[in-house]
Amino acid sequence: MDLGFCGPGLMGAPMIRHLLGAGHSVWVWNRTRAKAQALVADGAQVVDTPRDLVARAQAVLLCVSDTQAVEDVVFGQDGLLGGDGADGDAGRMRWIVDHSSIAPAATRAYAARAAGRGIGWVDAPVSGGVPGAQAGTLAVMAGGSAADVAALEPIVRAYAARVTHMGEVGAGQMTKLCNQAIVCATVAGVAEAVGLAQAAGIDAARLPEALAGGWADSVLLRTFVPRMTETGHAPLGSLKTFQKDIDTVADAARAAGAVMPVVGAVQQLLRLGAAMGLAQADLAAFIDIVRPQARAARHAS
Incomplete structure (x- = not known):
């Protein structure tokens, strides 16, 4: 065609x-x-x-x-x-x-x-x-x-x-909002887990290996833990894109009368990231919001 x-x-x-x-x-x-x-x-x-x-x-x-x-x-x-x-x-x-x-x-x-x-x-x-x-x-x-x-x-x-x-028409976009709600919340959760491991002195880079095959295992875990613990990865997109999508999810939830407290928390996290100057950073920069010292540690390694 x-x-x-x-x-x-x-x-x-x-x-x-x-x-x-x-x-x-x-x-x-x-x-x-x-x-x-x-x-x-x-x-x-x-x-x-x-x-x-x-x-x-x-x-x-x-x-x-x-x-x-x-x-x-x-x-x-x-x-x-x-x-x-x-x-x-x-x-x-x-x-x-x-x-x-x-x-x-x-x-x-x-x-x-x-x-x-x-x-x-x-x-x-x-x-x-x-x-x-x-x-x-x-x-x-x-x-x-x-x-x-x-x-x-x-x-x-x-x-x-x-x-x-x-x-x-519109059903595809609503389905994508469901997808983004899951993705954004999961990546934020991965960042918090990486931050917890680092704060506790555990090698966070080994989380995918340790959790493989369990309920926490996922494509997102295996994709984002290396990006949150290492440098040199090609960008997948920007936090600004996640913020745009999660804001749309929140608007759709209000219009539909759906209760989405986790989306609300992720929305605030992304707004904090923008205030920190991370809007154009890679999607893995969730880790830099919840654990700002992580960026310095990655670049020092």
């Missing part, structure tokens, strides 16, 4: 390479053009604005930073459905697939606007992080009509091991 892709960042770039490897034609836009240009060697073609994609692509995939970025890319002056006139001419485009993690309410509003132009919207946030994007093993939780999800699943399978249709 002829595809457009907006947002070739840490996640988007490997996803685009998988699409190209699967034989799709991919036109790419990014606010920082150099990130899009870096994919030309892999076979991608670069456009100047998102609007340039609608004449070329049957489906446009988004993987951008937040709710405002999605609105700008789709409905801004140079957006897919923006510009002059009533949301613009949709050209060849039939679907928008949003892999970003944004508010479910905003997703439903954007999808309704797109539907007015005859465009199907599938919210399809992902889990698996940069390693999953690189390996092509992401888990995708999808919201939208059954027909749209079925039509687009063969495309998404280029970089996803699993696509689960969770319901109508």
